[in-house]
Amino acid sequence: MIAESDAGQGAEALMLFSPWCYGHYPSYLYHLIRYWQHSHRQSIQGASNNALNSTLSTLNIVVVPRFFQEHQDVVELATAGPATIRFIATTLEEQKNVETAASGYRRAFAQYDLMVRYAERLKASQGLVMYFDSCQLPFVAGLKLPCPFSGIYFRPTWHYGQFTLVAPTWREQMQRWRERFFLNRLLAHPQFRTLFCLDPFVVDRINKGRRTAPAVYLPDPVEFKAAAIGEIAALKARLQIEPGRRILMAFGRLADARKGTSELVAALSLLPIERCRQLCLLLVGEPDPNGQATLEQWLLPLRQSLPIQIVTNYSYVPESEVSHYFQLADLILAPYQRHVGMSGILLLAAAAQKPVLSSNYGLMGELVIRYGLGLAVDTTCPKQITQALYRFLLEPIDCLFNSKQARCFAEQNSPEQFASTIFQHLQSHPISA
Structure with missing residues (x-):
């Protein structure tokens, strides 16, 4: 946890928005932090192939207070490295507002409010939403952030008909229609940059017919250390x-x-x-x-x-x-x-x-x-x-x-491929709203 007055240091700061304690997110943060530290060391040594040597200078990670108790290993990894990595905890009240929202829609807007608040507070140049599925609605509605943003897309289902023999229920059919509608609106958002997709079979469908490729395949990182x-x-x-x-x-x-x-x-x-x-x-x-x-x-x-x-x-x-x-x-x-x-x-x-x-x-x-x-x-x-x-x-x-x-x-799903895919695409975009 850092003092609010110190949070915004660094002219080109990336905000990772991750107010969730469980699932993939702690592991993802761990791999991103480690890759950032490795790239920072390369930069000091003058390595020419450093993926982070051009734009991104500060990594601010927004989490809920419980994260510091549940995932001390991830927090300690960040504190052991360069001072360009900072964990920022939301308040307990903010955590409660997100977790106790009465519906998914209200939760999406509660998360959006947090994104706006912390992007302003941290003077973020870019934002990456670590679980974009849960908070698309405000952006579909056209709301904006203080900075450009990207997101990790976990659960597209609108293409499942291409490889499943299981007939969709009417609820699943409605969900697939909703996903397509949301996706088209989202990709037209003027601040949106990159959609990182964990599903390798959906990327070409998203990019088909577009002049630019807003979607990229994101390997789902696995680190396996064999024991004796x-x-x-x-x-x-x-x-x-x-x-x-x-x-x-x-x-x-x-x-x-x-x-x-x-x-x-x-x-x-x-x-x-x-x-x-x-x-x-x-x-x-x-x-x-x-x-x-x-x-x-x-x-x-x-x-x-x-x-x-x-x-x-x-x-x-x-x-x-x-x-x-x-x-x-x-x-x-x-x-x-x-x-x-x-x-x-x-x-x-x-x-x-x-x-x-x-x-x-x-x-x-x-x-x-x-x-x-x-x-x-x-x-x-x-x-x-x-x-x-x-x-x-x-x-x-x-x-x-x-x-x-x-x-x-x-x-095919190494931590290095995961982290390099994210950072290379984030720094490829101009840092401007």
């Missing part, structure tokens, strides 16, 4: 996983109904006892106590009636340890319910060379099928999940998983 065999064995011992068990791991905020954990539990309950004895269900994440209570309620029938070993680690896992859990697992579970957008779980599993059991819907299903990342089924149907688990237990891994294509998929 001894470290993985120690983790397995610490978790008290029984010998001979095949480890099925689900990772993240698992009590969210969209994650499909209840459907997974229902699928496991359909397995015969002899198969259950082969399995360990490992649930990692869900730091929220209410979420933990929900999960335990879902798991209770399994604990009482089936010989599946169930192991939970209800806590925030530091970035440096996430890859260890993926190395430990035999199958990564991602039974999300009609999930839209990208999933970092796919990337971590591919980097760890582990198959996934995934939804076959949308972008996620397309990537699993195209790269041979594992099994893609209709995860809204527990019986299909059960059938996929049978295949995992009975078939050779080579029949389920293409290790070469998975490695290629992971390598």
